[in-house]
Amino acid sequence: MAATAFAPASIGNVAVGFDVLGHSFQSIGDRVTARRVATPGVTIGAITGTTVDLPLDAEKNTAGMAVLSMVRDLKLDFGFELTIEKGIPLGSGLGGSAASAVAGVVAANALLPKPLTLLEQLQFALKGEQVASGSRHVDNIAPSLFGGLVLTVGIDNPNVKQIPVPPTVRCVLVHPHMVLNTREARSILSKTVSLSDVIWQTANISGFITGCFTGDLQLIRESLEDVVIEPQRQVLIPGFQAVKQGALSNGALGCSISGAGPTIFAWCEQQHAERVRDAMVAGFATVKMASDAWISTLDAVGARIVD
Amino acid sequence: MAATAFAPASIGNVAVGFDVLGHSFQSIGDRVTARRVATPGVTIGAITGTTVDLPLDAEKNTAGMAVLSMVRDLKLDFGFELTIEKGIPLGSGLGGSAASAVAGVVAANALLPKPLTLLEQLQFALKGEQVASGSRHVDNIAPSLFGGLVLTVGIDNPNVKQIPVPPTVRCVLVHPHMVLNTREARSILSKTVSLSDVIWQTANISGFITGCFTGDLQLIRESLEDVVIEPQRQVLIPGFQAVKQGALSNGALGCSISGAGPTIFAWCEQQHAERVRDAMVAGFATVKMASDAWISTLDAVGARIVD
Structure with missing residues (x-):
């Protein structure tokens, strides 16, 4: 059993909303393939794409840590092997670590017996992002997961609202x-x-x-x-x-x-x-x-x- | 020729929008009656209501100065006598000076050969408010004039937008x-x-x-x-x-x-x-x-x- 998820890049702040606004950017993103394995835990099989010098140790990798927190918190009796395909340049300010975490969670979620809500997935992706940024910033996670222009209010239980953008x-x-x-x-x-x-x-x-x-x-x-x-x-x-x-x-x-x-x-x-x-x-x-x-x-x- | 205008009280800031948000409060307000007189200029006939110790000199009174600026800037060949009925307590933080200025402008506007737009009226009311507050603050003027919850962006040519409030x-x-x-x-x-x-x-x-x-x-x-x-x-x-x-x-x-x-x-x-x-x-x-x-x-x- 395997599933591949795409998570778009995202623009944090959107100029006027430091730490509270973000929007997805569809033309680039990261892909993560999750494969169910018998042993509870997470391994990272390969990282390909624009950036390959990322940690293969799941505990130090944003996608790895996000999915690992799912395995642990949900007390799953199985695990995942992840393959990460980076489409977002490292250190670009395009939410690459957030996108990997989100793609990992969305792929793994598709393999759960009972899929999680978007807000539950958000919490797990946040735990992955924390590895990369050293703090819980939701302004890239939320737009990559929900899509469009997104406002997030609050930190521990963030309220996520999509704001419509004129279609032109x-x-x-x-x-x-x-x-x-x-x-x-x-x-x-x-x-x-x-x-x-x-x-x-x-x-x-x-x-x-x-x-x-x-x-x-x-x-x-x-x-x-x-x-x-x-x-x-x-x-x-x-x-x-x-x-x-x-x-x-x-x-x-x-x-x-x-x-x-x-x-x-x-x-x-x-x-x-x-x-x-x-x-x-x-x-x-x-x-x-x-x-x-x-x-x-x-x-x-x-x-x-x-x- | 005479017209009486009511301008509602207003709540500046609305907690989160210091200097940019305001909303009207319909239950109290000021009334100004404007009467056309032959001589260009503005006189204040009487001030009644909750506050009567306000200046009768038009140049020092918010309603007087607002209407006087209309007479001057529009080069009117007639003037106005104003009667002000204060319904808003002085120094209450309810936009009393703004409401008087707005009511004065709206009443006088009704007696013009060619009525002004709301944004033009806003500019004249602002000149009156300036007398009272010592600075151009639009966050009481705009909600009193437009009504409802109002956002004002910019100072010299403020952009005014009404934001809908849930009806309950x-x-x-x-x-x-x-x-x-x-x-x-x-x-x-x-x-x-x-x-x-x-x-x-x-x-x-x-x-x-x-x-x-x-x-x-x-x-x-x-x-x-x-x-x-x-x-x-x-x-x-x-x-x-x-x-x-x-x-x-x-x-x-x-x-x-x-x-x-x-x-x-x-x-x-x-x-x-x-x-x-x-x-x-x-x-x-x-x-x-x-x-x-x-x-x-x-x-x-x-x-x-x-x-």
Whole structure:
């Protein structure tokens, strides 16, 4: 008995929602195949794809640890062998460790006698993600598992809500060929924020969510701007301003850092997507940085069994 | 030619939306009667009601200054005499100065040869409010003028969006017999906020707005909590904790300070409104503070001509 699950990449923060918003990105993702084995426990048979230097020890691997916590907490009398196919570059800020954890849980869940709810699966994926990030961050797990633009409120028992995105909106991702360490990107952040920036950011996330619910692209455009985190982190990404200005001057609704970076995302209307992508790639080229680029819908489609 | 307008009271901030959210409160408000006079300019004939010691000099009165700015900016060849009937207690945190400004503009607007849009009226009301608060705060003006729960993004050309509220929700207001100065309530606020509180507040306002759009009362309950401003301001309101605990233990979805205080508001479902109100009044009684209390729907009905 085996099942293969695909879990999409995800963009944490979505500029205005540091640690609370995220959205799935369908064009890339990780695949995990789970095979039932007789012995309770988890082994990792192979890791292929964009990143192969990940730990094969299940306790140190996000997918491994996520599925291992299922085996243990559910007191299963069988185990799993996992094969991981990474489609998401390591350290890209695209939720690669979350996607592997989610894909592992979704694949293993398909082999359970009694499948779990999405919120139960979320909890197990979180335990895997914890191995990679050192803390329980749900803002990549939830969008990869549920799909679309997702708000998560609360930590221990997070409330997950999908927010509709106007169907003409596309997301452009440009990943420069460099690696940023998530812990470092977090450690440079100031521990305090000025009250005036708090008000501004609060207005922006409120406008952004309201614009999504009401299909008001102009409000999304005015609101999709991070005044708290991006000004601190952009220095870690060579060419950031060139990429952002390129996106905005070619019709993007907004452009910011995906998660902790270095990948940069932009939202735009469908008809501008290729122009925005090309401008962003050209922005990185101004600092002689090669990059990969993708375009995705923002459909509310999460992780799923594909085989 | 004369017209009388009613503008509802309003609750600024709504706990989670400091300076960006507000909602109208239909049960109390100010009325302004505007009478066209031949001479360009504005005079104030009389002020009656809950507060009568307000300036009769139009340049120093919020309604007077709002209408005067209309006369000047629109280059009108006639003027207005205003009669103001205050229904909102002074210094209550219920947007009294905003309501007078809004009612003045709406009444005068009805007497123009070519009426203004709501956003144009908003700009004139803002100029009146500026006289009272010393700064341009739109979070009372917009809900009083538009009605319902209102988000305002931006200052110079604010974007105003109405957010639907589940129809079973009521707002309870309890106004203690004391006065708080808005400037003082603002001056005690710390100029910085910890990043962890920013994340928490961001999650709360996002959950609150999402709960309103999706009619999810449980999410509203979990999100309607101000972790930034209320902890600093509650010390200015004797009995605050007793009032809040009384509201929450009687079914309220949330309870916090209206605007800069000292009035306290709670959201609850219709069937709990009277119990919540009584518990809040009893909370103030524990510190020997008399209070007035009202219950209102959250209908999206703003300022209007009533005569």
